[in-house]
Amino acid sequence: MIDGYRNRALEAALAATDAEAVGAALRTGQVVVPQLDEARIRVFPGDRGNQPPYEAMLFSSQESLEAFLSEDTRRRSQLRTADGLREFLLANVDEIAYVTIDPAGPHRFRLGIKEMLKTLGPKPHVDLRLPKAQEWYVVDMSDEDVRDYQLADLTDKVLPKVQRAKNEQFAWMQWMSEAKDSAAEQGAAFLAYWLQRVGRRPTGLSVALSRPAPFGMVRHPMQAETTTVGERWVASPDRLYESRLIYSFPRPELADLALPTVDLVVATLSWGDDS
Known part of the structure; x- marks a missing residue:
C-alpha cells in the first residue's frame, strides 16, 4: 500500500x-x-x-x-x-x-x-548524438552478451592503440568494465566510449544515458562520486522529462579533456518521441 x-x-x-x-x-x-x-x-x-x-x-x-x-x-x-x-x-x-x-x-x-x-x-525519447570528429564507440545495451563481446573487442583492438603503455592498459580495461557495469545497473539506454589520442596523450571517457523519467521525480544521488566519475541531469525543452547522464574517465589528470567533452555531449542531445 x-x-x-x-x-x-x-x-x-x-x-x-x-x-x-x-x-x-x-x-x-x-x-x-x-x-x-x-x-x-x-x-x-x-x-x-x-x-x-x-x-x-x-x-x-x-x-x-x-x-x-x-x-x-x-x-x-x-x-x-x-x-x-x-x-x-x-x-x-x-x-x-x-x-x-x-x-x-x-x-x-x-x-x-x-x-x-x-x-x-507520446512516449518521450532522447537521442545521444555524439560529437563529430571524435572517436566514439557505442555499446549495444539491449543484450548482455552483445555488450560484453563489444567491450572485449574494444579492449583488445582499440585500447592498445590509444593507451600504448602496457602497464596502464589493465587499469583502463578495469575502468571500461566498471563503466559498462554501472550503465547496466542503472538501466542505461545508451553507452559510449570516447577513446583517442589528443596530441600525445591517451584520452578516455565513457558516457551512459538513462531513459527519460518525469522531471524531478526520479533523482538518485551518486553512490560514490569521485574525481573521475560524475553525473548530469538533462531536462527536455518543455521540462516534463529528464535523463541522467553518468560519465567517467580513467585518470583525474584527464579532466581538462574529458569535462569539456561531457559539456559537448550534453549539448548534442536531441529530444523527440517514438511516434
Whole structure:
C-alpha cells in the first residue's frame, strides 16, 4: 500500500475538468493503480459485466482508492508513471474500453482508452548524438552478451592503440568494465566510449544515458562520486522529462579533456518521441 500519497496536480486538474491538465499531471507525476499482484494491474467489469472490454481505474491518491475499494480487504496498489500506464494500455487496447480516474470521488473523470492514450501523449525519447570528429564507440545495451563481446573487442583492438603503455592498459580495461557495469545497473539506454589520442596523450571517457523519467521525480544521488566519475541531469525543452547522464574517465589528470567533452555531449542531445 502507498500510505498518504496524493497527486495534487491531478486532483486540481480533475476539479477543473481540464483534460489537458490531467495529461500534464499524469506525465509529470504518478498515479495510484490497483494491482492483482506485484506485477499485474487490476481491471474492473465494463459495460458488459465480466466480459471484455473491461474498465481500468486510476486514482489521484491512496485515499481515493480506499474510498472506492473500501470493502475489499485484499486491495493492493502501486504507483505508476505515464510510461507504465501507456505501456499497459497499449498492450490491452482491445480489452479495455474506458479508463476512469477517481471513480468514487466528486470529480470522476472518464475517457475511452484511445482518448486516454492521446491525453498521456507520446512516449518521450532522447537521442545521444555524439560529437563529430571524435572517436566514439557505442555499446549495444539491449543484450548482455552483445555488450560484453563489444567491450572485449574494444579492449583488445582499440585500447592498445590509444593507451600504448602496457602497464596502464589493465587499469583502463578495469575502468571500461566498471563503466559498462554501472550503465547496466542503472538501466542505461545508451553507452559510449570516447577513446583517442589528443596530441600525445591517451584520452578516455565513457558516457551512459538513462531513459527519460518525469522531471524531478526520479533523482538518485551518486553512490560514490569521485574525481573521475560524475553525473548530469538533462531536462527536455518543455521540462516534463529528464535523463541522467553518468560519465567517467580513467585518470583525474584527464579532466581538462574529458569535462569539456561531457559539456559537448550534453549539448548534442536531441529530444523527440517514438511516434
